[in-house]
Amino acid sequence: MLAHLINGISLGSIYAIIALGYTMVYGIAKMLNFAHGDVIMVGGYVSFCSMMYLGLPAPVAILAAVFVCTVLGIVVERLAYKPLRAATSLAVLITAIGMSYFLQNAALLIWGANPKAFPNMFKNIEAIEFAGARVSPVAIVSIVANLIIMIALTLFTTRTKVGKAMRAVSEDKGAATLMGINVNFTISLTFAIGSGLAAIAGVLLCTAYPTLMPTTGSMPGIKAFTAAVFGGIGSIPGAMIGGILLGIIEILARAYISSELADAIVFGVLIVVLIFRPTGLLGKQVHEKV
Amino acid sequence: MxxxxxxxxxxxxxxxxxxxxxxxxxxxxxxxxxxxxxxxxxxxxxxxxxxxxxxxxxxxxxxxxxxxxxxxxxxxxxxxMALCPEGRRVFAQLSVKENLEMGAYTRPASEIPETLEKVYEHFPRLKERENQMAGTLSGGEQQMLAMGRALMSKPxxxxxxxxxxxxxxxxxxxxxxxxxxxxxxxxxxxxxxxxxxxxxxxxxxxxxxxxxxxxxxxxxxxxxxxxxxxxxxxxx
CATH class of the missing domain: 3.40.50.300 (P-loop containing nucleotide triphosphate hydrolases)
Structure with missing residues (x-):
């Protein structure tokens, strides 16, 4: 039981890191970036190539993945989403879905359809015994990474000038512009942070589940999106709680109910939560004063 | 003139x-x-x-x-120049103080405390509610905050x-x-x-x-x- 719980929290931590990208971009740009899941896949491939073909050590490979994905996030936003800033949300949504397929097919062209076996970065480290359960190193790294990212992002958005400006932009772009905040820069920065985090999630995911394909990012992407909605889209702590709960539900369902039904159960729980709390667990019910 | x-x-x-x-x-x-x-x-x-x-x-x-x-x-x-927009448009999820800081976004951090004090002199209510979320203020207080926020840029x-x-x-x-x-x-x-x-x-x-x-x-x-x-x- 404890082992399942820890595995659930670990998988949930990866979902949470991905969900942050969805939730932050939604908060700022009010759009669902469905290409976000595929940035995870790109992160996986970049770190894979850095280690296997260039022979770089794992930490450098991770940095390379973060760098490439950050740039990719900024470029995708500039080329695909920025021209649609004034368009209807449906047009942006369709563009995001198109971007998702574009990235998958680009990966198919570059890296081929054959699954790649992702190297285990922690092969020299033994699984740890914890209260009678065996916990893999990647599980611990995922949980710790998630905690660090959450704390860092919370400090960033509440203590720094740029972070506060980000919250201001997410509430009211026009008013933020009047304050002298560069809204376009803030949106770029959000995409950069979200995509950089997706790269980290990609490496963790591929280490935990070492099969890398062009479609590797889609299912975790959808689940992390679910986690973001579950926790309350737009909320940073919501992404964390939503991600971790989703991970626990998924692993427990897989262990005790049925591995085929696990995904159905995950999405079923989402539907139930949304019936009773349409804005998600920590979603804001905003009351406007006139 | x-x-x-x-x-x-x-x-x-x-x-x-x-x-x-x-x-x-x-x-x-x-x-x-x-x-x-x-x-x-x-x-x-x-x-x-x-x-x-x-x-x-x-x-x-x-x-x-x-x-x-x-x-x-x-x-x-x-x-x-600063524009205090129609409908006030304060940042409801930011505290009163954070709203005022946003007003001074383009100014060096070292000058902010002094301007903040001046704004609080005009609007003592804002000082009392410094750490409250702007969304919880009354309409009149929000108007004062919107004006104070515009003043923070020293227009x-x-x-x-x-x-x-x-x-x-x-x-x-x-x-x-x-x-x-x-x-x-x-x-x-x-x-x-x-x-x-x-x-x-x-x-x-x-x-x-x-x-x-x-x-x-x-x-x-x-x-x-x-x-x-x-x-x-x-x-x-």
Whole structure:
């Protein structure tokens, strides 16, 4: 039981890191970036190539993945989403879905359809015994990474000038512009942070589940999106709680109910939560004063 | 008197709708100038155009003798003018203090505490509620916060869009007293109001807007006694 719980929290931590990208971009740009899941896949491939073909050590490979994905996030936003800033949300949504397929097919062209076996970065480290359960190193790294990212992002958005400006932009772009905040820069920065985090999630995911394909990012992407909605889209702590709960539900369902039904159960729980709390667990019910 | 703001022949469109049709006006240093008019006359559109949120298709806007048409919207505030927008638009999920800090976004951090103190002198209520979320403030307090936030950039020209909207009469009086105090302290004021009575009573000069055009102008006093203005905006 404890082992399942820890595995659930670990998988949930990866979902949470991905969900942050969805939730932050939604908060700022009010759009669902469905290409976000595929940035995870790109992160996986970049770190894979850095280690296997260039022979770089794992930490450098991770940095390379973060760098490439950050740039990719900024470029995708500039080329695909920025021209649609004034368009209807449906047009942006369709563009995001198109971007998702574009990235998958680009990966198919570059890296081929054959699954790649992702190297285990922690092969020299033994699984740890914890209260009678065996916990893999990647599980611990995922949980710790998630905690660090959450704390860092919370400090960033509440203590720094740029972070506060980000919250201001997410509430009211026009008013933020009047304050002298560069809204376009803030949106770029959000995409950069979200995509950089997706790269980290990609490496963790591929280490935990070492099969890398062009479609590797889609299912975790959808689940992390679910986690973001579950926790309350737009909320940073919501992404964390939503991600971790989703991970626990998924692993427990897989262990005790049925591995085929696990995904159905995950999405079923989402539907139930949304019936009773349409804005998600920590979603804001905003009351406007006139 | 030096001209602070000069707009000439402004034409602004919302898509194909011609909202502002050749508006020209001036604001002199130290003045309170008001634009009055009915709903949809183009008052807010004019102000938002000066503030950089909208682009005129034609015309020119000069601030302190320098054209601000090519200036990026988020850089207009650093030129020395601030717009306190219609409906207040405070950042509801940010604290009062954070809202004020955002107002000083373009200014060096070292100068912020001093300006903050000055703003709190004008609006002691804001200091009491410094750490409260702006969304929990009353309407009057939110208006004060919006004005305080605009003041944080230390503007030489402050533009106010409907500061009295939705406020109880006693609060309206208070807001207008503060506007006059700010003006006495050296800030030039461009005021857009539907409450023409109040606006004209404190304004040095006024322009009357009707469907995107200026139809009348004069001192506040003159317009208060002008028959056509009385009929249209002051209830006879």
């Amino acid at each position: 030096n001209t602070v703001l000069k707009c000439e022949n402004l034409h602004v469109y919302y898509g194909s709708i011609h909202a502002i049709k050749g508006v020209s006006f001036e604001v002199g240093e130290g003045e309170i100038v008001t634009l009055i008019g009915a709903n949809g006359a183009g008052k807010s559109t004019t102000l938002n155009t000066v503030g950089g949120l909208l682009r005129p298709r034609e015309g020119m806007i000069e601030f302190e003798g320098k054209s601000i048409l090519g200036v990026a919207p988020h850089k207009v505030v650093s030129e020395g 030489r020209l402050m533009m106010l869009d409907e500061p009295s909207m939705g406020l109880a009469p006693i609060l309206v009086d208070q807001i207008f007293e503060i506007i006059q105090a700010l003006n006495k302290a050296g800030t030039t004021i461009l005021l857009v109001e539907q409450n023409a009575q109040m606006a004209l009573s404190i304004a040095d000069r006024a322009y009357v807007l009707e469907t995107g055009r200026i139809v009348n102008t004069g001192t506040g006093k003159d317009l208060l006694n002008d028959d056509s203005v009385r009929k249209a905006y002051l209830g006879g």
